[in-house]
Each structure stands twice: as structure tokens, then as C-alpha cells.
Amino acid sequence: MTTMNRRTFVATLGLAGSAALLAGCSSNDASTDVTTDDAATTDDSADEASYTLVKEGTLTNVAELGFAPFEYIDDDGNTVGFDVDLSNALAEKLGLTCEWLPNQAFDTLVPTIQQGGKADISIAGMTITDDRLEQVDFTDPYLNSNQGLITASSSTDTVDTLNDASKQIACQTGTTGDEWIQENLPNATRVPLADVTAGLMGVQTGLYSAMVIDLPVAQNMISQSFTDLQVLEEIPTGEQYAIAVSKDNPGLTAALNDALAQIEEDGTMDTIKQTWFGTTEI
Numbered sequence: 134m135t136t137m138n139r140r141t142f143v144a145t146l147g148l149a150g151s152a153a154l155l156a157g158c159s160s161n162d163a164s165t166d167v168t169t170d171d172a173a174t175t176d177d178s179a180d181e182a183s184y185t186l187v188k189e190g191t192l193t194n195v196a197e198l199g200f201a202p203f204e205y206i207d208d209d210g211n212t213v214g215f216d217v218d219l220s221n222a223l224a225e226k227l228g229l230t231c232e233w234l235p236n237q238a239f240d241t242l243v244p245t246i247q248q249g250g251k252a253d254i255s256i257a258g259m260t261i262t263d264d265r266l267e268q269v270d271f272t273d274p275y276l277n278s279n280q281g282l283i284t285a286s287s288s289t290d291t292v293d294t295l296n297d298a299s300k301q302i303a304c305q306t307g308t309t310g311d312e313w314i315q316e317n318l319p320n321a322t323r324v325p326l327a328d329v330t331a332g333l334m335g336v337q338t339g340l341y342s343a344m345v346i347d348l349p350v351a352q353n354m355i356s357q358s359f360t361d362l363q364v365l366e367e368i369p370t371g372e373q374y375a376i377a378v379s380k381d382n383p384g385l386t387a388a389l390n391d392a393l394a395q396i397e398e399d400g401t402m403d404t405i406k407q408t409w410f411g412t413t414e415i
């Protein structure tokens with residue numbers, strides 16, 4: 134994983150599987166470490182045209198797959214969402230197909246990318262943070278986000294009343310929402326969970342007083358499934374989503390930035406925003 138020198142591109146396996154992989158989301162034993170020297174790039178730096186992939190011809194993603202509308206498993210068992218369309222579009226620009234590994238807890242994603250060998254990228258509604266930047270590189274940002282403080286519609290709690298040990302506040306472990314609770318509701322009882330749905334369910338049934346998650350996800354889930362919940366407060370954290378890439382693979386970050394710029398330019402990004410948010414103003 135660490136060798137960034139150009140090597141002979143050994144292309145043999147996997148062509149038969151590429152159509153199936155386009156549908157995405159099957160698991161695999163990703164183990165091949167290849168250097169692609171033929172990556173499409175308009176960059177004039179030869180070094181940046183070179184990157185490694187855990188599986189030849191494939192952009193392998195890892196994410197937590199319970200984060201609608203960014204990445205989630207639909208009723209047919211397919212991994213779908215904004216990030217899925219985005220990664221497919223980016224892969225296409227790079228002449229690759231896209232594959233999503235099985236679900237992983239959010240707080241394992243950065244370590245997985247840092248360790249290498251399993252996934253090339255994590256595109257997971259992931260916010261650029263200083264802590265994460267010590268472990269991985271990020272591409273340019275692709276979306277702005279904030280946090281939402283969610284309570285039951287019938288709740289009389291305020292931010293002040295929630296800051297009390299008697300109040301259980303759910304979050305997804307290791308997220309920026311988790312961090313926000315620790316900093317802003319230090320007296321509350323924080324309940325870190327692997328799963329966003331479990332947290333919202335708990336708020337709905339009265340097990341938890343509130344949950345803090347990314348606002349676009351809160352809004353989506355409330356409108357789709359949790360109609361008894363509300364966004365009590367929009368918290369303007371000013372976060373930016375970007376794609377996490379190994380620090381050992383700067384050529385891939387550069388290639389993805391190039392592809393991102395292209396899909397911003399050619400209207401693909403707007404189409405994807407329109408598909409998942411009904412607007413390009415996000």
C-alpha cells in the first residue's frame with residue numbers, strides 16, 4: 134500500500150464481474166494492490182496520475198449504510214443514495230467501476246482508510262475535521278451540512294432543559310453530532326449508538342429525550358419515517374462533507390478532486406442533488 138512508485142499495470146482479472154459491480158454493493162475479498170498508470174487526468178503532474186487501488190479497475194468504498202439519503206439499503210437490498218450516485222459519477226470519470234463494502238460502524242471508517250488494504254475511499258456523509266485530518270486525507274468538499282437536535286413533536290424540552298443528567302441524548306458514535314453533545318450538553322447523559330435509526334426510534338418511543346445528527350439526514354428521516362419527531366434546533370456547525378482517502382494515496386485524492394471539479398462543471402452534481410434533495414441549493 135505504501136509504494137507510490139509507478140509499476141507495471143497487471144490487468145487480468147475481474148472484467149466479467151464489472152457489470153454486477155456497477156449495480157454496486159456486493160462484498161468482496163479486496164486484496165489486489167495495483168497501481169493504475171492509466172487514470173484519466175487532465176493534471177500535468179505525472180506523479181498525480183498514479184494511484185493505488187485495492188482492487189483493479191474498482192473504486193472500493195466503505196461506509197456506514199444507515200445514513201439516508203446519503204447511503205442506505207433500499208427495500209430491494211441495493212445500496213443507494215446521494216453518495217452512491219456521486220461515487221458512481223466519480224468512478225466513471227476515472228474509468229473505474231464502483232463497489233461498496235458491507236456496512237461498517239461509522240467510527241471504524243477513518244481507521245479502515247488509514248490502515249489501507251480494504252477500501253480506497255470512504256464516502257459517507259463524512260465531515261472534514263482536524264482530528265480526522267491527522268489520520269486521513271480528504272478531497273475537496275462536496276456538500277455543506279449542519280447538525281439537527283431532534284426531539285419528539287410532543288416534547289416540551291429546550292436545549293437548556295436537555296442539558297441535564299436525567300436526559301438521555303442519542304447520537305451516532307464518533308460523529309460530529311456526538312462531539313457537539315459533549316461540548317454543548319455536557320451535563321446530559323450521552324448515548325452513543327452504532328445506528329441512527331435505533332436512536333430515532335428511541336426518541337420516538339420516549340427511551341431517549343433527543344438525538345443529534347446531521348440535519349439533512351434528520352430532515353429526510355423525519356419526512357420519510359419518523360413523522361412524530363421534529364427538528365427542535367438547527368445547529369449551524371458549518372460542516373463540509375468530503376471523501377476520506379489514505380495519506381499513502383495522494384494521487385487518488387488528486388484524481389478525485391479532478392473528477393469532482395468535472396462533475397461540478399458538467400452539471401452531474403446538480404442532477405444528483407436534484408435527485409436526492411429536490412433542489413440544487415444544498
Ligand code: GLN
Nearest residue numbers: 200257258259260308309
Ligand atoms: N457528518 C457526520 C460526521 O462526519 C456524520 C456522518 C455519518 O454519520 N455518516 O461525523
